[in-house]
Amino acid sequence: MNDSRFNSLIPPQPEVLIDIARLLKAENPDLTHIATLIKSDVALYSVVLKSINSPYYGLRVSVTSIEHAISLLGLDQIYNLVRLTILRNTLKKTGRMERFWDTAKDVSQLSLSVARKLRLHLNKDDIYTLGMLHDCGLPLMIQAFSGFREFLQSSPGFNVTELAKQERDSFGFSHYQVGARMAERWNLPQHVADAIRLQPQLDDVLADKVDTDEKTRHLLAVLALAQDISSEYRYYWRIQSAQQLEQLQPALRFLSTTDYDYLTLKERLIEEMA
Known part of the structure; x- marks a missing residue:
């Protein structure tokens, strides 16, 4: 790097x-x-x-x-x-990124709703801050690299692990690393900065294969569910495939939530946002 x-x-x-x-x-x-x-x-x-x-x-x-x-x-x-x-x-x-901030706002509000519905005892400000800033490295990368916006547009199918790898290969570091460093420089809580950085390692983090604290794990699990709901609520009638639900299993297991309970929660939150 x-x-x-x-x-x-x-x-x-x-x-x-x-x-x-x-x-x-x-x-x-x-x-x-x-x-x-x-x-x-x-x-x-x-x-x-x-x-x-x-x-x-x-x-x-x-x-x-x-x-x-x-x-x-x-x-x-x-x-x-x-x-x-x-x-x-x-x-x-860094530039006009209305859709970026609209998505960040959606994710932050959904994160709060998920935590509240699941009765998780997490700091409200931490949840909201991570929801707003989980991808805060993106605008900084767009500003720094002239080809980064085109890179993102050409890679919509990447999961976060693959995206982080492709970013490191192409630009030397990922936007998750940049976002986490900014969070640290601006004196945000360390567990929020760690959650930003560790998004590409979500499964390993929730399986306790990565050395981090419980606050970070809970924040990441909530974020994963909020991002899933945010990505689909505008397409309410699209049927979710088993593979997509399977990708959420680490977060659901960590939060002791069944598939049925999550899908019920997801449907309710989508209705509230419609």
């Missing part, structure tokens, strides 16, 4: 995020200073407030200030939201 080329793909964190992270390390973080930093970027401020008032957070009151949001959600959750918002805005600068 060409480390210098690899590292050059990762955009640096903006100063506002670095400053907030520094303030959070203090024994008694200065809430007023943190709120002022967020409000100093008008676009960021408006997007954060809009997100806080979305159904995702389920707040019963309308939040009109960052100070109010911090009092309701806490500093850690506000920092996670700010970081994800800035990261998404940074990646969007």
